[in-house]
Every structure is written in structure tokens, then in C-alpha cells.
Amino acid sequence: MPLGSLLAWKEGGLRRRRKLALAMVLTNLAVAALLALLVWLVLRASHSAFEGQARDNAEDMAAIAQASVGSELARVDSLMRSAIDEIGSLRSQGAARDADINRVLEAHRRLLPSTEGLRMADESGLVRWGNALPAGPPVNVADRPYFLEAKARGDEGRSIAGPLQSRVSGNWVIALVRPVRLQGRFAGVLYASVQTDYFRQLFSSYDIEGPDAVTLRMRDMQLIARYSPASTAKVQIGSTAASPELKIELARNPTRGIFVSKTVFDGIERTNAYRQVEGWPMLVFAGLSNERFYAPWRAQVLQVSLLVAVAWLLFAGATFAVHRAGRREFRSLRALAAEIHRTQALLHVAADGIHIVDRAGRLVGMSDSFAEMLGATRESLLGRHISSWDVNQNESRINAWLAKLKDGDRQRVEVQHRRDDGRILDVELQISVAKIDQELFIYGSARDISERKRLLASIEESSARIRDLYDQAPCGYHSIDARGVFVHVNATMLSWLGCTAEEVIGRTRLIDFLDEEGRATYASEFPRLVADGRLDGVEFVLKPRHGAARRVRASVTALRDADGRFLMSRSVTQDVTGQYEARQQIAGLMREQTAMLDNDIVGMAKLHGRRVVWKNRALARIFGYAAEELEGETARILYPDDETFERVGREAYALLAAGEHYRTHLQLLHKDGRRLWIDLCGVQLTNEVSLWTMADITAVKEAQTRAEYIAFHDGLTGLPNRLLLADRLRQAVALAARTGTRVAVCYLDLDGFKQVNDRHGHDAGDALLAEVGRRLQQSLRRDDTAARVGGDEFVLLLTMLEPGQDEWRRVLERLIAHVQAPIMLADGIGARVGASIGVAIVPEDGDEPSALLAKADHAMLRAKRAGKRRVELATPA
């Protein structure tokens, strides 16, 4: 089977197999049905034959029985007539004595073996003649129907009666009756009693088997005799019991017929034939037992069925065997198909280009990868000669090479293939020669090694570069053997040693380049290297033959032989001279820094998650804590309240996170509850740790506050001075503009102050001015301002005045009254002064502070001129 069709076959295999199995089952069923039909037809035909035979046999037997019964009765009747004739002759001769009559009767009876009695009754029914008459009075048969009928008939015709029980013998008999006439007159009857048993015996002489039966009945169906060798059923003579089938058949055919029924007496099914006994109102029935008769047919049924069953089983077995063979074949083909699939899959995935060429060098098969390798399609490659892709060999040389190959040859060569796009590939080719069906095929596995070759070249180049790197590395590489003598040294190390390779390798020991400390290190560390196999961070000073010494740090591993013995060291050495010096410098700086941090002026703390992890002495001192108290505490204990603590945390850590520093002046809490002004500055050290400096600037802050106060306040009264007034006035004007309210700018000059000075001295004047200042302050609302602008000159700013109202007037009147009240000076001196006030209103009089003050000043001067102790408006109403 070609591969393609095998695979296609395998695809639909399962479906086909199911169909085949179904067809097989159906065929088997059809064959079974056909065989069953055949058996049925044959057996039915056979059954019909048996049935016909049974009918024929039954009819034959019925005919025989009818003939024998009929002939016996005819004989009896004929002898009866002869006896009557003889008796009549005797009587006519007058010699008919009883003894003569009896003799005649006896002579006839002897000729009738079936007849137990041949007797004659007289006209009154008394049985007076015949054999075996009982002693005593004669038996009377006058009541017997046959007697009455014979008497009534008036002819000499015969009749038959029975079955009945003989009054003479007591046996069951049938009676053949003929009337006896004397001179035309009824003179009695002659009757012959034939025992019913006679007929049983008659029938038993027939060839009757087993449950077959022969029965004799009267026309009215009274049973006379029945014989069946195997039937044990008791039958009652005289019984008229009959099967329905018998009755139906008899009604249809009164004289002869045939039917199948179960006999009423014994329930056995028989094929029955019947016939009327010719000349007599009697019927004989011959019944053949179906069970017995059909036994051979049943045996035949069994045999045929068995034969057919065996034949069918053989057929079914044969088809099943064929099916199994088919299944085995299917399985093997499926396994083969799977194997081919796997092989094909292998070919599909094979990285190497698998290909097959024939002896002529023509390509006959390939994997996808081979076609890909050559950059061609499978179709275009099939049939092509090796020389079409081999770069280095022409066709004739290839053919010559092919001609030498023989079965089993294997070769491995490196060649070059030309792809269809012209690219040349380096290829490693493995070939294997095999003979299949007497034909030689060459199996090739081509591996593209172009990349490998390129890699090898680049590795070569890299190795050279690494060698350079090794030599020119910024660190020294060297190895020493167990004696400490150099085995390898790179160029860097050589330069540090100030020697050439020839001078040191195999000749000089490392220890020759060490100072005293280095030798001690070597003495202690080298045995450790031999024992542990590794040393890290060993530092020593190299003293070269020429030039400056340098400090180096080495990482060393030990190389051992297969037995674990030390072979040599492998050291990577770094020049750490600069690092060492820097470290020394850093150590010095660290010492300086520690000294600086541990000062007693600027407090410093490191916080981790706002908890103090370190602090200097100054910090504890500034906040009044003992040296060991603050560490581990949260910084919150230095803050006066939660809000400040939170705010500083928010602001500071945002800046610190951005890499900036945070600085602020704020009040923190001394341990004794005092508030200290602190210059706080924080920087982030690591992700979680920040450094904080805290300088106590409380004294500076207080001095600053004081200086600010002095600059803006009048030293005598403590009221705002002209500078602060200017600021307050600007604010008041802006507020009025914002709120739509008015401001009264009141320029107040004391009246009569000079006299106080003059009369009581300058100190008393000062005291009075201070008291006036207090009174002015008291007379105003908190938001209003009273400022001293000159000797006895004050300016009052009344703010938040409703437009259209002269509220300010009431304020000034109250104020003037308050100022004018007597003032008690030192030493019980009393004094009084008045006040003249000029008022400018914002916005009516403008909003420019200096202009407003000038207008109010002018108004005040007008008040002075007008007589003092009064209030004048800049713009009179």
C-alpha cells in the first residue's frame, strides 16, 4: 500500500471498521434468518408429509376397523336370519318344541365366537329360548326399546341396540335384533348379544402402538368399545363424551371424516379418522397419537436445527475469524501508520537535512529541513543530482565516488552546499549506504555548520581578546606554587613588580616583593589557603624592584590535583593604594565629625520613623533631659501639641523625600514645660533615617521681639508710634474699602499740657502723657488704634463705622471726657488737660494715609483756633 493511501486509509480506518463490524453482524443475522426460514420451510413440508401420513394411517386403520366390525355384524345377522328360518320351518312342521328351538339356536351360536348369547323372547317379552338362560322364571325383555320397536315395526327387518347390560349374563353387550313372525303375526324377537369386549379384543389384534386408539361408538355416540395400548384412562361404556372437534366434523361429514383433537378420555392429542360401519348405525374411530406419530418429525426438527445451528455457528465463527484477522491487520496497519507518522514528524522536526539519493546520485527523498537548507521546494529538488548543490565536486567525480560505495558504508565529511539563492553553506555530512530491494541508496544527514564555523572564528577572536584582557586587565593575575614561586603572572602584575615574565616565572617568590608586615601576613595566610582552598580580601604592600610601593588586595583560590594536593594558587589582585589612602582620610574625617557631632551647642538627633535612635549631648542639654533619656523616644515629646507635631511631620518629610532639606523656627517644649524657640533643620540620611539639628534661639527671638516692639511703639506710653500708625492706617483704609464701612482719622492734641510741664516738671508731664495714653487706649475698641505721633499729639483710628451715622462723635465725646478727667500725678499732684480733635473721614476725605493725616491735623488746628476742647471735621458738614 503506498504511504499516502495507507495514511488516508488509517484516517478513515476506525469508521470503516465499525461499518464492517456492523455489516458482519447484519450478515450473520441475515444468514441466521435465512437458515431459520429454510429450516422452517423444510420442516413445514416434512410436517405436512407427516400429517398426510398420519391421516392416511388413521384412515386406513378406521377402514380396517369398519370392515372387520361390519363383517362380524353381517355374519351374526346372517346366522340370526338362518336361525329364524330354521325355527320357522320347525314351527310350521309342528315340531317346534323348546328343545328343538334351543338346539337350533345353540348350533348357530357356536358359529359366532363374538356372540355370548343367541336367545329368543316370545311375544310377551319372556326370554324363553337360547343359551345360558337362568333358572327360575324367564327374563323379561318386554320393556327393552329394541323389543318394543321390533314389535311395533311389523316387518322382519333387523335392528341393533346397545350398549346395554345383559339381563342374562350381566355383561356389556350390543344386541342385534330381528323380530320373529309366525303366520304373519308377531311371535317375539331373536337377539344376539355381542359382548362389547369382543370389539376391544378385535381392535387389539390390529397393529396399534402406544397411545394410538380405536374406538367403536353407536351412531348416537354411545361408546361401545375402545382400545389404546398405552392409555390408562378409564372409559365408561355408553358414555357419549366427545371432543368439540369430533362433533363439528361429524356434523359436517356424518359417515366418514378426519380431524385432530385432544381425546376427552385421556387428553392425548391424536389425528383421528372415522367411518360409519357399513349397514349399521355405528362409527369406528382410529386415532393416532400425534406425540408418538410426530416423534420422528421432532427428532428431524432437532437434527435439522442442530445441523443448521452448527452451520450458522461455523459461518459466524468464520466471519468473526475474518473480522479478527481484519482487526489484527488493521492494528498492525495502524501501528505502521503511527510509526510512519512518527518518522515523518521526526523528518519534519529534524534540524539536520535528511535526504536520500539513489545510486545515480539523484535525490529521491528528503526532510523539510533539507529543502529549507537548500532554499528550494521539495518538488524542485526531487530528481536533482548531488552536483547541483555540491560546491566542490562535479557530476563525474561524484558518480565515480558513488560507484565505489557499497552496502553498509558510512562516512562523515565536511562539504559545502550551494543554496538556490546562491549562498554557500558549510555542511557536515554523514552518509550511510543501505541496500533495499537490491537497490543501493545513500542516506545523508546534512548539518549546516556555517554558524558553528563563524562561532569558532569568533571564539578564536574572543580568546585573543581575553588573553589581551588578561594581560592588560586593571588588576593583577598571578599564580604561585606550593613553594611560593610564581607560575603565571599577567602584564599588569609584572608592571607592579617592576620585572619581566622571564625574571619572575619559575624563579622568584612572591615573598621577595613583600615588606615585613606583608611577610607576616603571607606566613599566616598561605597555610590557610592550602587548608581552606580560598582567601578573600588579603591586603599587603608590594615593593617592586623599581618604583613606588603599592598596597594591593588579593582574592585567592587554591588549585588541587586529583588527590587533593595543592598545585598552585590563582590570585586576582587589585591595586587599593588609592582606596587605602581614601579610607585613611575618611577615618580621620569620621573622627572629626564625631567630635563635631558630640558638641554641646547644636543639638543633633537621628530619627527612624520619627523616633530618636541617636542624639548628641547638646540635644539633651537644650531640652533639659538626662543623657540617656531621649533615645528610643518619639520626637513628639519635644512638641507642645499634636497639631504642630503633625504639621512639621507633613511639611518636613515631603521635602526630605524630595531630597531637599527642611528648616524652620518653631517653639518646642523643654522638659520643665517652658517653650523654647528652636532653629530646626532636617536632612534625609537613608530611606528611613533622617538627621536633625536643633539650635536654641530663644534668646535671639526675644531680643528680636523687643527690638521690633521698640521700633514700632512709643517708649513713653507704649502706644503705636507713627511708623506703626501708618501701617494700621493702610490696613484700616483697605478694610473700609472691602467692607463698605468708614474710618474716622482723629488728630488729637492736648490742651494745656505745656503748663503741666512747666508747673510740675518734665517727669510729671511724662506721667501725664502715659496716663492719657492709657485712657485713650481704654476708650477705644480693641480693633481701633490710639497712636502717639508727637509730644502731646495722638492719632486715633476709629474703624468699621456704618456710613451715614455719626457714631464716631459719641466715641470722641466719651474719650474727651475721659481725657479731661483730673489726673493724679506723683506726690499727690493733680492735673487736668483738654483735647482738641480734627477728624478726617474715609472715604469722604480720601483714602491716602498721609493726606488723611494732614487733613485731620488741619482740622485739629482749626479746633485749637476755634477755642480748643472741641472736635472739628476736615470737611465740615
Ligand SMILES: Nc1nc2c(ncn2[C@@H]2O[C@H](COP(=O)(O)OP(=O)(O)OP(=O)(O)O)[C@@H](O)[C@H]2O)c(=O)[nH]1
Ligand atoms: N514732659 C514732656 N514734655 C514734652 C514732651 N514732648 C514735648 N513736650 C512739651 O510739650 C509742650 C507742647 O507744647 P504745646 O502744644 O504748645 O503746649 P500746650 O500747652 O498744650 O499748648 P496748645 O497746644 O496750644 O494748647 C512743649 O512745652 C514741649 O516741650 C515730652 O516727651 N515730655
